[in-house]
Structures are given as structure tokens and as C-alpha cells.
Amino acid sequence: MATDTNLSNEQDAIIRAEVDRSLRHPVMFFFTSGAVWLAISIFFGMIASIKQHDPDFGLLPDFFKDSSLFAVGRAYAAHMNVLLYGWGAQAAFGVMIWLMARLTRQPSRNSGVILTAGHLWNLAIAVGLIGICTGKGTGVSWMEFPTCVWPVLLLSYVLIAVWSLVQFQVRDGSRTFISQWYLMAAMLWFPWVFLSSHLFVFVFEGHPLMTAGVNAWFKATLVFLFFIPVAVGAAYYLTPKVTGRAIYSYKLAIFGFWALAVIGPWAGMQKLAGAPIPHFLPYMGMVAMILFMIPAITVGVNILVTMKKAPEVLPYSPTLRFVAAGSILLVVLGAIGIALNTPNGLRETQFSIAGYGYEILAIYGVFSMIIFGAIYFIVPRITVREWLSSRFINWHFWLSVYGVVTIVFCSIFGGFLQGEAQEAFDKPWMDAATRGYAYTLGTTIAWHFIFVSNLVFLLHLLLMWMRLGRRSQHPTLLHSHHAESPHGGEGFVDNA
């Protein structure tokens, strides 16, 4: 990428080092606290999942059985909200501010403000979590934090993200990368989606059905217009950077971006199919969910073909492996979106566990996997230390992949079976109520794998945060070549 500017390689390396140093504290803070929230979220997810197939709590210790803090509805709300805002948003912020600074080649001048706003964000998440667990949640899906929390989140967001927009405006006029368009768009979409949805749901006096409609739209657009674009922006940066190859097709990348921008904002209301709201709304939602396959397959193909051109790097780089998995799962997300939103598919799965599988696939399978890849790339650069253990990275990867694939399989397949039983109106309801048992059990087991996976990740990240990483010129690769060097093969990965 150094060739794209007028700077020499040496000057460029100095600027990169300055960028990394200027953002070390805020970015590490976002990643580390995000990883802590991720572990907490998965813990709540496990409790909620266990209670769905084992309502008498036979497996759980007494404390979790009796404590009202872990009542299933509250635990589930805590699980989703902490996953989205504690982990997802913070990991996205870390990647966003670092990538925008690197791509505009400007060190951050506002790291203190960003770090302070980051603390404010974390405080708000903690208050929100306590609110949900003590029965003060709002009962609006993905917006369950007590209503005093969202203005604080929005304020912190502005203080975190606005500097990246300023950096983009005052950049030196060098070429703009596709990653920047994705990240810029996500930065502008997020406040619009977040603010308008919360105003419509909590502030203005609307019809209860349309409030529910706005909520459904919020859930879809938060994924399509924030989490997915941040992940795709990161993937478009990391893939060429690590492979040393240009993106397979820049035109395709631009097309994919505009396809997402055009299709994404229409999604969501299919969740209200059959409700007495204007009839075109659910249909627009269904169409958008199906058409999402276009940007998904565009991005997936573009990233994976680029990787395929670098077979010498692919098996060794942790970053590439995570990004490849996330890109494949993005295409799977598009395909499942089609299956769930055909008129018959929606009729069966509208109120089944399939919706949860779709959400977890988007948030964990696509977004988090690509962001893990970004974290494995970014952290060694900002801490100037290398990851300690390729074995830890391997565990993190395989347990995560195994876990998320199992959850998605159980939820989607189980969701269709559950929906089929729900639609069989002449059979007793007991059939439908017990049909999902095996699949929710499978989901619980899969969450345990993901929990272990993320404890490993959290430990590894905390060690890096404490600056206990390896002092080495050689990056940590997945297969080491002991015959050549104890630190792995050299020259495979551009470590700058």
C-alpha cells in the first residue's frame, strides 16, 4: 500500500508506527473490555439457553436456579444486549478508529477523549446490564437497557467516532480505499439508525404496532448497516494487506457496497408479517432479506478469490483464517436469509428459533470472526509484541467455528421443524412446544464450546494488554517451521 502515496517506504513506516502508538490505549481498551463483555454475554447466553430446554434448572447450581438476576427472560435480554453493545460495538470501534487512522495516515490527536468516552460507554453497559437483571428492562428487543442508557451510549459514540470523520476530511488527498467507504458509511448509518429508532420507540407517541415495526427495522439495520459493513471494511483491508495481492475486483467491491446501501435499509419488518400494519412493509422486509444475498456473495467471492491467489500465506496467517471463515459464513448468511424469507419459509419460521440462529450467525459467525481476525492483526502492531501462542489461536478458531456452526445448524434446522409443528394446528400444542428440545440442547452445548474458546481468547488478549507478548520480529503463525526457526517461517506475512 505504500506505493499508493508519494511517501517513501521509510517515511510511511514511521507514520504507521506513529498511528499505532497514538491509538494504542484506546484500541486496546476497546478490544480488551469488549472481550470481557463477550465472555459475560456468552455466560448469560448459556444460562438462558439451558433454561429453555431444562426449565427446572436440573443442571444448574442453586444460585442460578433461585436468583431472580438469572430469570430466563432477563438472562436472554442481558445476553443479547451485552453481546451487541458490550462486545460488538466496542470491537467495531477499536477496528474503525485504527483502520481510519491507518488509511488516512494520520496519528490520532484525540486519544484521551476517545478513551474517556470508551469508559463512559462501558459504564453505560454496566448500568444497563444491572437494570436488565433487576427487572427494569424496557422489554423492547435489542433495546432492553433502561431508557436512561441509550442517550449516554449515543454521546459516547459521537465522541469516539467523530475524530475519524475529521481525519477523513483532512486527509492528504491520496486514494480512498473501499474499506474507508464501508467504515465511513457504518459511522454515519449507526447514529441515524440508533437515534431515530430510540426516538420513535421511547420518546414519540406512536402506535404500539408501529413502535414494534421500528424495533424490527432497528434490529435488521443494526446488523446490515453497522456490524456487517464494519466487518466487510476490515476484511477488505486485511485480505490484501496480509496476502500482498490487490483485491480481485475493485469494481465488484464498489458494486457490493452500493448493493448493501440500497438493500439494507429496507429490511426488518418481515418480522411483523401478518400484523395489522401497512401490508407493503413486511413484503419490503422479505424482499430486502432475500436480496441481501447480492452484497453477501459479492463480498464473499471478492475476498475469497483474492485469498486463493495467495496459497503460500493462507495456511499460516491467523488473520486470514478468521477472515476467510467470516467471509464464507457471510455467504451462508445470505443463503439462510433467502430460506427464511420466502413466503412459505417465513410462515413457518417467523416465530421459531431460526431467528436466533440468523442473528447469532450474523453477529458471531460473520462480524465477530472477521473482527477476531482484525484483532489478531492489530494488537501485535499497537503493543509491539507478538501473540504468545499459536495453539491458543488455533483453539479459539476451531472452538468458535465448531460452536457457531452448531448453533446455526440447530437453530435453523430445528426452527423449520418447530415451525412445521406450530403450523400443524390440528395437532396438540405439546408437539410444537417440545419439538425444539433437542435443538436448544445442541445450542447450549455449542455455547459451552464458544465460551471456552473466548476464555482462551480473553486470556491471550489480557496477556497482550499487559505487554507480556513475545518480543520478536516474527509474527505468530499457525504452523511453525521448527526446522527453520523456533518462531516460524519468515517473510510470509508483511508485518509492517
Place this chain on the structure above:
Amino acid sequence: MTFKHFILGLSITFALPWFFVIAVPYAKMSQTQAVSFVEDIDEQTGVYTTKRAGRVLDGAKVYGAEGCYLCHSQLVRPTYAGSDVWRLDWAGDANHPDGDTRRETNVYDYAGERFAQIGLTRTGPDLSNVGVRIRKYAKEAEISPEEWAYMHLYNPRHKLTTSWSVCPSSTQLFRTCDVQGQGSLEALSVDSIKDGEQLIPKESARALVSYLLSLKKDNKVPASIDYSR
């Protein structure tokens, strides 16, 4: 692509759907007018009213805060979108003294609530007409509907209710206290309570049960919104 094109494109691609899917339908639906009965057709006059008591609406908040929407929906879809209308006791009472009351959800059914709890899954049954069902089950068990509802919330697998239920117990809505005098009329008859103590519903449980019992769509609707005619 320049920055100007980018901002212009983003504004158009986002603002259009935001305007047509969110802002306009929101504004239009917030002005939903009440419908009146027409004497010639409905054989009655007046406005189709959907007023609900304050405690019922407090119960709606408890419903949300406890996350009931995770497993319970409140939507009877028309037949093009699902077969909810045909499931026993979901859409109304087919053997109601005033005739078949089964109908799909209408736009007035969530009156007074801030947020229509459409629900995320149907791990449990739809609750649009749970008030009708609770009264039916309570009559069979020869207890009051409130008592049946408390028993079911405290232990969904209680022998009086449903032995195979997969619903978690909402014990957080109840508290034990010492018996004073004759004891509370609302005290639940459960075996696990020690002598001299009683298990009574908290205020949140009272509100929630009021709300659940209000969930019944067996009132007469004007012909203009009665799609079964």
C-alpha cells in the same frame, strides 16, 4: 467515487427507505382513528372502545421486563401468513355463547401499550387469547382465574396446570412471608412452604396477571373490521 458522490448516494439510499418504511407509516399509524358501530349492520351503536386499566398496562411493563416475549407471541396472523386462527383457543372461542369469536389481531388490540409485544418465538403458545384459556382452565380446576395464573407462573409444571410445560418458573415474582392472622387470601397452596409461612405474589405478579387476564379478544368488533363476515 468522490466524497460528494458518496454522501449524496448514501443520503438517497438511506433516506428514502427511512422515510417510506419508518417515518411515514409511523406518523400515519399514530393517527389511527376509533371505529364506530353502525346500527343497521352491527345492531348496536357507539364507538368500539379498547380502554384498559392502569394496572393492566403496568402488567404490560412487567411482561416486557421479564422477557416473556422471548417465548410467547401476541399475534394471530391472517390465514395467508399462518394458521394461527385455526388452532384451538388461540384466536378466540369457537363455542362462545354469543357465537364464534375467533378473529385475527386488529389494530386496536394493543391499546394503551407503548410497544406491541409481537414476540420473538413461539417456544410457548401465542398469548393473544390467554385470558380466555386461563378462565377455561380455572373453571375446570374449580379455582379462580387469578389463582390458576399465579400457580402457573410459580410452577408451570404444577399438576393443576400443565405437566409437560417447558416454561421456566417465575419464582422472582413471588415472596414468602410469615402468616399474620388468617393469612393472605392470595397465598398459593404449594407444599414446599414451611408451617407459619405463606407464599404470596408480589405487586409485579399481580400486575402481570391482570395483564394476562386482559388478553382476550372475545368482544364484538364492528362489521367494518370484522374480516370473518
